[in-house]
Amino acid sequence: MLRVRVLGDLAAWRDDVALDLGPGRQRAVFAVLAMRANQVVSREALIDAVWGDAAPAGADGSLYSYISRLKLVLGRSSQTLTSTRSGYTLGLDPQALDVHEFDALREAAQLAWNRRDTTAARAALDTALALWQGDDALGGVDSPFATLHRQRLAELRLAAREQRAEVMTAAADPQAVPDLRDLVRQHPLRESLAGLLMTALHRLGRDTEAIDVFDSTRRRLVETLGMEPGAALRRIHDDIAATTRARTGAPNKPKAFVGRKRELEVLRRRLAEVRQGHGGCVWIEGPHGIGKSALLAEAFADTEIPVIWADRRTINEVESAGPAVIVADDLNDASEQELLAWHRLSKIAHGEPLLVVGACRPLPRRTEVDRLRAGVGPGGGDVLRLTGLTSEEAAQLAGNRTDQSLVDLAAGNPQFLAELVDPATxxxxxxxxxxxxxxxxxxxxxxxxxxxxxxxxxxxxxxxxxxxxxxxxxxxxxxxxxxxxxxxxxxxxxxxxxxxxxxxxxx
Structure with a gap:
């Protein structure tokens, strides 16, 4: 059985015996055939992949010689490398090419992550990354094809390392911090890595260090690229800066708030019921920036009832003590334990003057979150799904001075609209x-x-x-x-x- 490694120095084995793939150009030809295993690769495509625009006049003859030598190395009787009028084909079991195994393991990790099985996701990613036997893919091969795929595979490797760090962060693994610090040092302008490191530090109660990461990343971005951090990283910073282990009292009302009349009526009715000694549960969902937090701040800003804004990390520590309101935001990324804690509090609310509120994004879907949501309505709670503002509401929010095209582009998303009308962006x-x-x-x-x-x-x-x-x-x-x-x-x-x-x- 022929096996091929491209994740590291290019190498091939037959029955565990290493094969001599020959000099540079010959190895470059084999690399193309291996990466396109079981496909017919035309002579023209091979010449372009190996030489690019610098193909010499005798490239056809050289290619013929390389193919002939590779057939000898692979064994002419094995029919591993075959020739047709259309080109050449390297027959290879998909499982015998390490990059195919790498892709399959990354897919398995993603499926496990989607169902929040951190153990399975971590195991798949560990196995995938262990396939790499060097710093660069297609090591020892110098060709336009190799350069292109070396860059592509390096990005996939980095993405796998980043996802592994994300899985470790979700599992509260302390090793996530040193791993992420190493990644941030290697890729100082990659904001997603800085955001993960900040989140990992925050989950360990090291908020000062997390803010320091943001500040240093911002300085690098401004000095190197002349740009401020993106919305995602700024939001992580703002969440950490605004969050303590648990805080009472609603945040300040938004400076401008329009629409959401029905949703405000539901939340204020629920507050009135808490005052009368009755509890309940409210589920709020909508995409990024649609105004979930703004709605809650507007509804609870002036109430005399204690409001506990619990982040995912502290929801397990919140004890019921009505009358009170407990708000758990961003349940999409909550662990199974945290979701169970929210479920427990929602059940307690049936018998106590306690209003339990959960907010989340509807996508991507999680079975555990969908199950919690499905139990809210039949249990006597309210499910509020926030959609985009109307054109009139969006224009009002923008101050009626904005180009209508920007209002249309925002599709009713308040945060999107606010960013679009900002003259600095x-x-x-x-x-x-x-x-x-x-x-x-x-x-x-x-x-x-x-x-x-x-x-x-x-x-x-x-x-x-x-x-x-x-x-x-x-x-x-x-x-x-x-x-x-x-x-x-x-x-x-x-x-x-x-x-x-x-x-x-x-x-």
Whole structure:
């Protein structure tokens, strides 16, 4: 059985015997055939991959010689490397190529992470990263093809390391901090890594260090790129700065608040019931920036009832002591233990003057969170789903002085709108920041969709991305929820051309 390693120095074995793949150009030819195993690779494609624009006049003859020598190395009788009129094919069991195993393990880790099985996700990522036997993929190969794939695989390796750190952070593993510090040192301008390190420190009660990470990252971004941190990193900073282990009293009311009349009536009615000695439960959901926190601050700002704003880390420590309001925000990222604690408090609220409020994003979906949500309504609670503001409300929030095009682009999302009307930011910058808050699969879908027709079929996007169309169901749902895509019959299109333009220009 032939086995090939590309995650490190290029190497091949047959029955555990190492094969001599020959000199540089010959190794470059083998690398292309291995990475495109079981596919016919044309002579023209091989020459372009190995030499690029610098192909010599005798490249055809050289290629023939390399193929002939590789057949000798692989064994002519094995039919491992075959020739046709169309080109050459290297027959290889998919499991015998380490990069295929790496991809499969990353996919398994993502599936485990989606169901918040941190143990399985960590194990899959550990195994995937252990496949790397060097700092660079396709080591010892110098060709345009190798350079391109070396960069691509390096980014995938970094993404796997980042996800591993995220899993460790969610599992409260103290080792996440030194691992993340190492990653941040290597990639000082990667804001997602800085955000993870800040979150890991915050979960360990080291908020001062977390703020220091933000400050140093901000300085590097300003000095190196001339830009401020993005919305995601700023939000992590603001959450940490505003959070103590538990704080009473609602935060200040938002400077401007419009709409949400029905939702305010529900929350104020629930407050009145608490005053009368009755408890209850309210579930609030909506995408990033839709105004969940602003709604809660507006509803609870002037109440005399104690309000405990519990972060995910402290929800296990909150004891019922009515009359009171307990708010747990961002339940999407809560651990199973924290979700159970919220469930326990919601049950206690049936018999005590205690209002328990949970807020979360509807996507990506988690079975445990969906189960909690499903139990709120039948249990006598209220489920409030926040959607975009109307055009009139959005214009009012923007002060009626804003270009209507920006109001339309925001799709009713108050935070998105506030960023768009900020004169210090460009539309393109804001769009890119907003897409960075979405899952990696959804970001990839939007980038692919940006170069398709104005209205596109999901199957076309799947083909462009090289994935099954079924893999994009959740991504297109999240993109629509975030206000980027709109369904038109069986097709999809961008809600606003400015979003498409920004993504096209930054491919």
């Amino acid at each position: 460009s539309t393109e910058e804001v769009v890119l920041r907003r897409t960075s808050l979405l899952s990696s699969r959804t970001q990839a879908l939007l980038r692919a969709a940006a170069i398709l027709a104005d209205q596109f079929d999901l199957a076309d996007a799947a083909t462009a991305m090289g994935v099954p169309v079924t893999d994009l169901v959740g991504a297109v749902e999240e993109a629509a929820e975030a206000g980027f895509l709109t369904e038109v019959g069986h097709l999809f299109k961008f809600h606003h051309p400015a979003a498409r333009q920004a993504l096209t220009q930054n491919r």
